[in-house]
Amino acid sequence: QKGQTVGDQVDYTIVGTDPGSGLMQATEKALEEYDLSDWELVSGSGASMTAALKRAYDKEEPIVFTAWSPHWKFIKYDLKFLDDPNLLYGDAEEIHTLARKGLKEDKPEAYTILERFHWDTEDMGEIMVAIEDGEDPEMAAQAWVDDNKEKVAEWTKDVPKVKGDKIKLAYAPWDSEIASHYMMRQVLEGMGYDVTISSVEPGPMFAGVADGSADATLAAWLPITHKNYIEKYEGDLDDLGVNMEGVRQGLAVPTYMEDVNSIEDLKD
Numbered sequence: 632q633k634g635q636t637v638g639d640q641v642d643y644t645i646v647g648t649d650p651g652s653g654l655m656q657a658t659e660k661a662l663e664e665y666d667l668s669d670w671e672l673v674s675g676s677g678a679s680m681t682a683a684l685k686r687a688y689d690k691e692e693p694i695v696f697t698a699w700s701p702h703w704k705f706i707k708y709d710l711k712f713l714d715d716p717n718l719l720y721g722d723a724e725e726i727h728t729l730a731r732k733g734l735k736e737d738k739p740e741a742y743t744i745l746e747r748f749h750w751d752t753e754d755m756g757e758i759m760v761a762i763e764d765g766e767d768p769e770m771a772a773q774a775w776v777d778d779n780k781e782k783v784a785e786w787t788k789d790v791p792k793v794k795g796d797k798i799k800l801a802y803a804p805w806d807s808e809i810a811s812h813y814m815m816r817q818v819l820e821g822m823g824y825d826v827t828i829s830s831v832e833p834g835p836m837f838a839g840v841a842d843g844s845a846d847a848t849l850a851a852w853l854p855i856t857h858k859n860y861i862e863k864y865e866g867d868l869d870d871l872g873v874n875m876e877g878v879r880q881g882l883a884v885p886t887y888m889e890d891v892n893s894i895e896d897l898k899d
């Protein structure tokens with residue numbers, strides 16, 4: 632609609648994701664720092680966010696939403712992140728693997744695999760798209776493992792198999808982390824582990840690894856996204872390093888919103 636600001640078009644609403652996520656925390660801060668006090672950030676879930684996106688996208692209607700990559704939405708739809716000149720969403724984010732204290736001594740085989748685990752955004756994207764297309768997550772994860780034996784063999788090389796030892800991975804149910812945790816469950820089961828993957832909210836995910844009720848998580852986005860959680864539990868968990876580079880979070884819009892390219896454009 633000509634003459635309307637982007638705020639008018641979308642009712643000054645940003646479609647958000649789950650309340651405990653780093654992305655929501657960063658967006659609250661962005662609204663302050665970019666002077667967008669007349670905008671409202673609406674929380675929901677990853678699923679409610681993609682449902683709203685699908686509704687808008689199918690009708691080519693305007694929408695401003697919280698987004699992250701890798702995510703199947705960037706593969707299925709033409710979307711763009713809005714520039715973030717003040718870098719409130721970070722610059723080069725990475726995903727880290729975290730383990731509880733003592734895992735290295737208790738389950739050295741799993742620890743070694745988790746420490747070596749590294750893949751890229753296309754790998755994760757394959758599993759995410761398969762799940763979004765309706766495949767069962769376990770089947771989608773196993774298909775990736777079967778198709779990527781060499782990559783998996785780099786993580787498991789010379790690691791002895793175990794006999795049904797239990798291990799528990801905690802994750803928040805973001806599509807990206809559903810993909811990584813289902814994948815790792817298949818790998819660890821292949822090594823003889825009895826694996827539980829447990830879906831929790833972001834706070835309990837970090838708390839669980841810190842208090843030892845979970846053995847590990849593959850889902851720590853750093854240095855910005857989960858900064859608050861990491862600072863809270865510093866010293867209570869082990870950072871096993873980066874499992875994926877080149878990840879990103881921020882605000883996004885469909886590319887058909889041609890005049891909106893920066894968070895600063897939301898002010899007009």
Ligand code: PBE
Nearest residue numbers: 652653654699805852880
């Ligand atoms: N996310 C997906 C998470 C990390 C992975 C961007 C929604 C978050 O904001 O905490």
